[in-house]
Amino acid sequence: NAGVTQTPKFQVLKTGQSMTLQCAQDMNHNSMYWYRQDPGMGLRLIYYSASEGTTDKGEVPNGYNVSRLNKREFSLRLESAAPSQTSVYFCASSEWGKGYTFGSGTRLTVV
Amino acid sequence: GQQLNQSPQSMFIQEGEDVSMNCTSSSIFNTWLWYKQDPGEGPVLLIALYKAGELTSNGRLTAQFGITRKDSFLNISASIPSDVGIYFCADAGGTSYGKLTFGQGTILTVHP
Numbered sequence: 001n002a003g004v005t006q007t008p009k010f011q012v013l014k015t016g017q018s019m020t021l022q023c024a025q026d027m028n029h030n031s032m033y034w035y036r037q038d039p040g041m042g043l044r045l046i047y048y049s050a051s052e053g054t055t056d057k058g059e060v061p062n063g064y065n066v067s068r069l070n071k072r073e074f075s076l077r078l079e080s081a082a083p084s085q086t087s088v089y090f091c092a093s094s095e096w097g098k099g100y101t102f103g104s105g106t107r108l109t110v111v
Numbered sequence: 112g113q114q115l116n117q118s119p120q121s122m123f124i125q126e127g128e129d130v131s132m133n134c135t136s137s138s139i140f141n142t143w144l145w146y147k148q149d150p151g152e153g154p155v156l157l158i159a160l161y162k163a164g165e166l167t168s169n170g171r172l173t174a175q176f177g178i179t180r181k182d183s184f185l186n187i188s189a190s191i192p193s194d195v196g197i198y199f200c201a202d203a204g205g206t207s208y209g210k211l212t213f214g215q216g217t218i219l220t221v222h223p
Binding site: 004031033035040041042043044045048058090092094099100102103104105 | 115117120151152153154155156159199203209210211212213214215216
């Protein structure tokens with residue numbers, strides 16, 4: 001049971017570089033989410049996709065874009081990375097009656 | 112937006128002790144969710160509460176949805192080393208599957 005798979009697990013970027021964080025779920029969930037976790041601040045929602053074909057901004061969307069490629073995959077893109085985007089990023093999926101499942105995270109450092 | 116305030120921020124306890132942590136909100140909630148995050152992993156749901164006054168247990172864990180609907184607490188009895196981690200309260204706007212708003216987390220350290 002893979003659940004939610006995130007790649008890569010670790011990444012170091014230079015300021016201004018771009019990258020895409022990948023997320024895939026195999027539970028046939030309709031909704032998918034991207035959160036970031038910073039010390040002392042819990043997890044904050046960046047973007048979410050309530051269902052295939054839709055995406056919406058969360059609490060902290062600036063500097064990010066997302067793509068819901070299909071029902072399984074939801075990617076997060078940083079077009080021009082900044083040190084303030086150093087964080088741990090979590091992808092999650094959910095479905096009515098089945099609750100939430102989180103991936104194990106991507107630790108991103110921007111230098 | 113709504114805010115969740117979780118306390119304490121951290122706890123250092125001896126194995127076997129009981130633990131209590133709580134969460135308060137600036138607005139009325141329809142759900143309270145309690146998650147645990149192990150080091151290097153994503154959060155995992157421990158207990159979900161949907162009704163004011165509800166008291167729910169999951170093994171050594173007990174959580175309650177406050178009568179005012181603005182607070183919740185989580186108790187862990189007879190702590191063990193594997194209880195180490197970060198505990199979060201969260202709200203999902205009345206469901207267990209919508210957008211989540213998290214508290215700041217309580218870091219629990221258990222000394223053998």
